[in-house]
Amino acid sequence: MTGSAAPAGPVLRARPGRPPWPLVLPALVGVAFLVLPMLGLVVRAPWPDMGRRVTEPDVLAALWLSLSTATVTTALCLVFGVPLAWLLARTDFPGRRLVRALVAVPLVVPPVVGGVALLLLLGRNGLLGRYLDAWFGITVPFTPAAVVLAQTFVAMPFLVISVEGALRGADRRYEEAAATLGAGRVTVFTRVTLPMVLPGVGAGAILCWARALGEFGATITFAGNFPGTTQTMPLAVYMAMQRDPEAAIVLSLVLLLVSLAVLATLREKWVNTA
Amino acid sequence: MRDLPLGLTAALTAAAAALTACGGGTDPEAGEMTVFAAASLTDAFEELAAEFEARHPGTEVVLNFAGSSELAAQINAGAPADVFAAADTATMGQVVEGEGLNDEWAAEHGEDGAVFATNALRIAVPADDPAGIEDLDDLAGADVSVALCADEVPCGAATAAALEAAGLDITPVTYEGDVRAVLTKVELGEVDAGLVYATDVRAAGEGVTGISFPEAEEAVNAYPIGLLADAPRPGPAADWIDLVLSQDGAAVLAEAGFGAP
Amino acid sequence: MGEHRVSVLCADLRLSRGDFDLDVALSVAAGEVLALLGPNGAGKSSALRALAGLLPLTAGHVRVDGDDHTRTPVERRPIGMVFQDYLLFQHMSTLDNVAFGPRCQGESKADARARAAELLGHMDLAGYTRARPRNLSGGQAQRVALARALAVRPRLLLLDEPMAALDVSTRLHVRGRLRRLLEEFDGATVLVTHDPLDAMVLADRIAVVEGGRVVQEGAPAEVARRPRTPYVARLVGLNLFRGRADGTAVALDGGAVVEVHEAHHGPALVAFPPRAVALYRRRPDGSPRNLWELTVDGVERFGDQVRVHLTGTLDLAADISPAALAELGLVRGDTVWAGVKAAEAECYPG
Numbered sequence: 104m105t106g107s108a109a110p111a112g113p114v115l116r117a118r119p120g121r122p123p124w125p126l127v128l129p130a131l132v133g134v135a136f137l138v139l140p141m142l143g144l145v146v147r148a149p150w151p152d153m154g155r156r157v158t159e160p161d162v163l164a165a166l167w168l169s170l171s172t173a174t175v176t177t178a179l180c181l182v183f184g185v186p187l188a189w190l191l192a193r194t195d196f197p198g199r200r201l202v203r204a205l206v207a208v209p210l211v212v213p214p215v216v217g218g219v220a221l222l223l224l225l226g227r228n229g230l231l232g233r234y235l236d237a238w239f240g241i242t243v244p245f246t247p248a249a250v251v252l253a254q255t256f257v258a259m260p261f262l263v264i265s266v267e268g269a270l271r272g273a274d275r276r277y278e279e280a281a282a283t284l285g286a287g288r289v290t291v292f293t294r295v296t297l298p299m300v301l302p303g304v305g306a307g308a309i310l311c312w313a314r315a316l317g318e319f320g321a322t323i324t325f326a327g328n329f330p331g332t333t334q335t336m337p338l339a340v341y342m343a344m345q346r347d348p349e350a351a352i353v354l355s356l357v358l359l360l361v362s363l364a365v366l367a368t369l370r371e372k373w374v375n376t377a
Numbered sequence: 378m379r380d381l382p383l384g385l386t387a388a389l390t391a392a393a394a395a396l397t398a399c400g401g402g403t404d405p406e407a408g409e410m411t412v413f414a415a416a417s418l419t420d421a422f423e424e425l426a427a428e429f430e431a432r433h434p435g436t437e438v439v440l441n442f443a444g445s446s447e448l449a450a451q452i453n454a455g456a457p458a459d460v461f462a463a464a465d466t467a468t469m470g471q472v473v474e475g476e477g478l479n480d481e482w483a484a485e486h487g488e489d490g491a492v493f494a495t496n497a498l499r500i501a502v503p504a505d506d507p508a509g510i511e512d513l514d515d516l517a518g519a520d521v522s523v524a525l526c527a528d529e530v531p532c533g534a535a536t537a538a539a540l541e542a543a544g545l546d547i548t549p550v551t552y553e554g555d556v557r558a559v560l561t562k563v564e565l566g567e568v569d570a571g572l573v574y575a576t577d578v579r580a581a582g583e584g585v586t587g588i589s590f591p592e593a594e595e596a597v598n599a600y601p602i603g604l605l606a607d608a609p610r611p612g613p614a615a616d617w618i619d620l621v622l623s624q625d626g627a628a629v630l631a632e633a634g635f636g637a638p
Numbered sequence: 639m640g641e642h643r644v645s646v647l648c649a650d651l652r653l654s655r656g657d658f659d660l661d662v663a664l665s666v667a668a669g670e671v672l673a674l675l676g677p678n679g680a681g682k683s684s685a686l687r688a689l690a691g692l693l694p695l696t697a698g699h700v701r702v703d704g705d706d707h708t709r710t711p712v713e714r715r716p717i718g719m720v721f722q723d724y725l726l727f728q729h730m731s732t733l734d735n736v737a738f739g740p741r742c743q744g745e746s747k748a749d750a751r752a753r754a755a756e757l758l759g760h761m762d763l764a765g766y767t768r769a770r771p772r773n774l775s776g777g778q779a780q781r782v783a784l785a786r787a788l789a790v791r792p793r794l795l796l797l798d799e800p801m802a803a804l805d806v807s808t809r810l811h812v813r814g815r816l817r818r819l820l821e822e823f824d825g826a827t828v829l830v831t832h833d834p835l836d837a838m839v840l841a842d843r844i845a846v847v848e849g850g851r852v853v854q855e856g857a858p859a860e861v862a863r864r865p866r867t868p869y870v871a872r873l874v875g876l877n878l879f880r881g882r883a884d885g886t887a888v889a890l891d892g893g894a895v896v897e898v899h900e901a902h903h904g905p906a907l908v909a910f911p912p913r914a915v916a917l918y919r920r921r922p923d924g925s926p927r928n929l930w931e932l933t934v935d936g937v938e939r940f941g942d943q944v945r946v947h948l949t950g951t952l953d954l955a956a957d958i959s960p961a962a963l964a965e966l967g968l969v970r971g972d973t974v975w976a977g978v979k980a981a982e983a984e985c986y987p988g
Contacts, residue, residue: 219561228566244567245522245550276725279692282712283719284739285790294738298729323558327551328527334552341554345446345529 141359148356149349156353164331165339166357170365172247172335173315176254177262180311184262185304189292191263192270203267210260217256218324225252225325249326250333254315261314262307269303270296309369316362410613411439411457413448415464415600416557417496417576421633422462428629429620436613444555445531452476452605459614462602462621464496465531469601479611482604486618490601493621494635496574497597498532498539499587501563506586508569513543513590516570524562524571527552532559535596536572542595560585574598579634599638644668646826647794650698651688660684660850666794666826666843673841674830675861677869681850682830686796689828691715702793702826713742718787719796723803724779726771732758732782733767739790750789757785761819776804777812784819795820797829801836813839834873838862846870864986865909876909877954880988888985894951896978897927898985905988912945914982915956918975919966927980934972937963948976 149156156162190196191203209217225232225243235241243249273296281295297304319337326333328342336358343351414422419442426438441448441458445468452458453475463469469490472478478490502510508521516523525547526532533552540547550568553559559571564584578587602621608614620626627637647666654660660681666672674682687693689700691712699708707715718739726735736754741747758767761781771779780800787795804812817840820827831837837844838858846854846861846869854866865871871878881890883902889895896908921929932950939945943957946968956976958966968974 219565222565222567226565226567274725276721276723277727279690279712280719280721280725281727281738281742282692283690283715283717283796284786285713285742286738287713287742290742295727298727301729323554324561327524327562328553329549329551338554342527342529342552345444345527345554347529 144352144355144359147349148352153353156350157357161330161334162339162354162357165334165336165354166361168247168250168331168334169316169336169358170361172250172254173312175251176258176315177308177312179251179255180259180262181304181308184259184307184311185266185297188263188266188270189296192267206260206263208260209257214253214257214318214320214322215324218253218321218326221249221253221256221321221325225249244325245327245329245333247326247332250322250335253321253325254318257318257321258311258314261310262304265303265307265310266300269300269307272303273299305369309366313362313366316358408435408610409437409439410459410610410617411441412460412462412614412617413441413443413452413456413458414460414462415445415448416442416555417464417574418442418462418600418633420580421630421635424629425620425626428625429617432620433613433616438617446471449475455607457607457609458605459608459610460602460617461490461605462493462600463490464600465534465598466490466492466601467534468531469603472603472605477606479604479606479608482611482615482618486603490603491618491622492599492601492638493626494600494630495597495638496576496600496635497589498535498572498593499575499578499589500570501560501573501578501581501585501587502570503563503566504584504586505566506569507566510570510588512588513539513545513592516547516572517545521570522568523547523549524551524553524559524568525549526556526559526572527554530555531598532556532572532574535598538596539572539590539592543590543592574634575636576634597636600635646670646703647689647828648699648701649689651685651695651700652698653684653688653693653696658684658850660688662845662847662850662852664689664828664845666828668826669821669824670843671820671827671829671841673837673844673858674828674847675832675834675837675844675870675873676847677832680847682832682847683798685847686719686798686828686830689794690717690719690796716793717796718790718792718794720780720783720787720798720800722799724771724783726774726779726782726786728771730771731767732763732769732771732774735771735782736786736789739786743790753789754785757789758782761785775808777808777815780804780812780816781819784816788823793825795823795825795827797827799831800829800840801831801833816840834862863909864907864984866907866988871909876911877915879908879952881906881908883985886980890952892952894930896983897980898983899981900985902985902987906985907988908983908985910978910983912955912957913943914978915954916977917946917956917958917962917966917968918977921975922977928978928983930976932974932976934968934970934974936970937968946974948974 187206191199222229222244224230225235227233227236227242227244232243235243243252277295277299278291281291286294317337319341322333322335323338328334328338336354340351340354340358343354412422422440426440429438430436445464448461449463449468449471452461452472461469461472466489473489500510500513500516508515508518510516515521525536528534528537551562553562556573556577560573560577560581562568563571564581575587578585602618604611604614604618644667645665646668647664649664651660651662651664658681662681662685664672674685676682684693688695691710695708699706701707702716727738730738733751733754736757737750740750740753755767758764761784763778763781766774766778771782774782800816801809801813813836820840829840841858844856844858844861845852846867848867848869854861854870861870862874865874865876865878868878879890879896881888883904883906885901886898887895888898888906888908898908930951932948935947935949937944937946940957944960944963946956946958948954948956954976966974
């Protein structure tokens with residue numbers, strides 16, 4: 104009997120089978136490694152007075168500052184990062200390899216160093232900052248704008264790298280098809296390329312937002328720490344840790360839960376529309 | 378173990394015994410001795426460690442510098458340290474209540490450790506002093522940007538005490554998480570002034586000028602040192618503390634900007 | 639052939655990349671369909687991409703309706719192109735796919751959609767305007783791609799392997815339908831294919847491309863009957879030989895002589911189909927004019943026939959029935975007599 108003749112009656116479908124343990128075992132270890140430390144937070148949290156602590160004005164202010172700055176940061180990264188990713192993926196300008204390497208620098212550099220670098224550039228005596236101060240009376244450090252800049256510095260690579268990967272994976276022949284239909288390069292980008300790589304852009308934006316939300320080192324160095332103005336949740340956690348570890352746990356949990364809720368909602372939306 | 382061959386079981390037991398043997402039984406004077414010390418002590422203790430190792434050949438001083446409260450948390454969590462030198466008495470108190478100090482040593486030197494140095498606040502201004510700061514009152518000026526330590530950290534407590542003594546209410550642009558961060562902002566000229574310790578001004582060199590002010594006397598930080606209850610090397614550790622408390626130790630500490638106890 | 643009609647496309651395509659080198663001159667009249675037929679890597683797709691402006695020419699020119707478009711960017715050429723996998727935009731409805739071109743040319747959204755709806759209706763796709771491309775059948779997707787290409791009112795229509803994405807069972811029907819739709823187009827059409835059947839059915843004229851050159855050009859029937867290269871002969875299923883004719887006898891380059899029914903003189907090509915070859919175990923008595931003793935090189939199934947490959951003074955293929963094969967009992971290495979009637983052998987100047 105060969106397989107060409109289909110047997111009459113119900114088809115016997117091959118069962119998918121159990122996933123192989125050489126994959127499952129390391130995966131379980133991976134999950135445990137990521138989740139168990141969070142469990143530590145949950146177990147040690149002072150649940151009885153959680154409600155009171157969470158609604159303290161300083162906590163709410165820090166939470167609001169974190170969410171709003173991370174969102175503005177993501178928007179900035181999209182505005183500048185998507186075109187940058189396009190240039191890296193689709194053009195061949197001199198020094199492109201160098202630029203690609205430079206884009207990854209914030210991933211390697213400790214965020215505190217990034218903060219110092221931003222101070223040296225945009226600080227009151229910085230390369231650019233001194234002119235901003237002298238000509239326009241603008242000082243960037245110690246403002247919410249500085250928080251956004253610090254977050255953008257560390258989060259941008261996540262967006263650029265995801266979007267560049269999506270662009271390189273996209274079938275360029277669709278862009279050629281659009282060109283033969285009379286679409287100029289900008290139209291091709293907005294009407295064809297961007298919709299095609301939208302999942303990559305979405306993934307990059309989510310990574311970018313999450314990274315911005317957790318940003319600490321560059322923020323505290325460049326933007327400082329002042330409640331309501333530049334004290335984001337991670338900074339509030341760090342400060343609380345110095346005196347009141349329980350408060351730090353509460354703040355960490357709040358940050359964790361809010362970011363999980365936002366990511367889950369975004370993901371849901373994403374899966375439904377894609 | 379039931380299914381293991383007898384020979385293998387014996388070999389494992391022997392190996393375990395050998396490992397245990399490595400932990401003790403050697404020259405009590407030789408080996409490593411670990412000192413956990415507040416970050417501000419870095420320069421002074423490194424110099425003293427060289428001196429100590431010269432006097433005690435075979436003993437290596439391992440220095441671990443960090444914020445006092447982080448070190449206290451590490452010690453109470455079981456970190457293998459012999460000596461703890463804190464930047465304030467409150468932090469030493471956490472360790473006294475946690476792991477505790479060596480009873481014998483504490484009976485001789487004090488239940489809450491021995492104070493070996495003090496550190497007083499200074500106004501730190503950039504070398505060009507753009508805001509023309511001369512005393513503490515100038516920090517309250519409307520156009521003066523100031524960096525202070527956050528209340529949560531030891532230097533912040535000292536700052537609050539000094540400002541209270543002066544009857545001043547200063548709104549800084551930032552509450553930094555440690556004193557070095559305040560110093561960095563001053564060094565880069567991002568703020569017109571900051572309150573830091575005398576030792577920080579000394580360590581910063583020419584980029585920063587220190588201005589002393591009378592109210593600083595109200596918030597002098599005492600640096601206590603103690604031999605820990607679970608110290609693996611109590612003998613050399615006691616010798617180290619003696620060196621720190623000696624005249625030679627005081628000279629090195631004074632060079633780094635510390636005051637006498 | 640288009641001698642009596644005006645040439646819409648007049649192109650001299652020359653480009654070299656690495657060791658590949660293309661040199662193809664094309665001329666296509668209004669309403670005419672030209673097929674570029676050739677093996678993979680022959681350069682036919684490069685020629686098509688060069689016409690579209692997707693590949694820059696090293697030298698030569700592209701003229702459409704007398705206007706020089708050699709340096710016109712892709713988006714401003716008067717072209718419409720149907721790609722191999724159709725490349726319909728997956729994030730748009732069928733209607734918006736077709737309306738895309740008119741929108742890019744500056745038409746209002748309403749006008750573009752009206753034109754798209756009209757084209758889709760004409761292609762019997764009125765019920766699929768809101769469908770997503772991934773939900774269309776292969777034949778429907780092909781018509782949407784054609785509608786999208788025609789929506790920009792091109793003068794030159796380019797089709798890259800339009801049948802390749804379809805499964806074999808639907809090809810016959812879809813091919814006939816595409817033929818009728820192409821007949822309605824009044825500009826010039828160039829289509830690229832490696833399938834001789836597509837070329838025969840869809841095109842008015844075939845240009846065979848091999849190694850970057852046009853090696854034969856003519857009406858489909860002409861190309862099918864009188865192949866000029868072994869590649870074309872194999873495509874159309876003929877035995878082809880090159881030689882020198884002296885009357886009805888053609889002396890082949892390999893030494894054998896073939897008797898043909900039509901007299902010629904000078905360099906000539908001889909072609910005859912494999913089914914015209916008769917095989918005998920023994921030398922037949924009432925012998926045909928052409929008879930060679932050859933060796934069996936291989937036997938393979940070919941449709942409901944069996945194809946026997948023979949080698950010797952000349953290499954040829956013979957198609958016989960399975961019953962005849964059983965009777966002859968041929969295996970590789972056997973010696974066999976092959977006969978061809980002179981009336982079956984086509985001879986033409988080489």
